[in-house]
Amino acid sequence: MSAHNAFENLNKEVEIEQGGKLFEYGTTVPGSVAGYATGALFFKTDGGNGTALYVNEGNATTAGFKAIIAAD
Secondary structure, eight states: OOHHHHHHTSOSEEEETTTEEEEEEESSOOOSOSOEEEEEEEEETTOOTTSSEEEEOSOSSSOOEEEOOOOO
């Protein structure tokens, strides 16, 4: 099964009880919006090197997604 097919079987987001969204994917990284748990991951499906995976360093009231860049 390809990664693309795996995503087809999931909802676009996974939410934890009263903590906000924990996982989401798409082409636009969320801005400073409410509803994402601290530590939530965003997978940018059209991202590239250094722009494909983001973590929320904000809180459930004001998200602050930062790119996760792998060390070479």
